[in-house]
Amino acid sequence: MPRFLSALLLLSAALLLSGCDLLGIESTTQLAERRSAEGKAVGGACRHVGRPIEECYALNKRAEKAAVFAGWREMNDYMRENKIETAKPAAAAASAPAEDDSKVADAKRKPP
Numbered sequence: 001m002p003r004f005l006s007a008l009l010l011l012s013a014a015l016l017l018s019g020c021d022l023l024g025i026e027s028t029t030q031l032a033e034r035r036s037a038e039g040k041a042v043g044g045a046c047r048h049v050g051r052p053i054e055e056c057y058a059l060n061k062r063a064e065k066a067a068v069f070a071g072w073r074e075m076n077d078y079m080r081e082n083k084i085e086t087a088k089p090a091a092a093a094a095s096a097p098a099e100d101d102s103k104v105a106d107a108k109r110k111p112p
Helices: 002-023 029-047 055-060 067-084 088-111
Strands: none
Touching: 029 055, 029 067, 055 067
């Protein structure tokens, strides 16, 4: 009887431990793969908007530098092969008209 109980306990422990994936607990390999994929996405996005790699590192301090560089390089190769021009960042495009509007408003306030 004690052997049966110990076998049952061992089996139930194995079943409980195998259910960890169902709880959403990520393993270290999954975390490393996700961080690498995020870094590659950041690098590719930086290259697409024309940012230099050093600026990309400075803006994304938490991203892995090797992954950022790999994504930047892949996007660079892709853009060269397909002759794609760099895109303007949305923040820079939105702030540019605001600067022009402020200059116009300042010019209206100043007497000739």
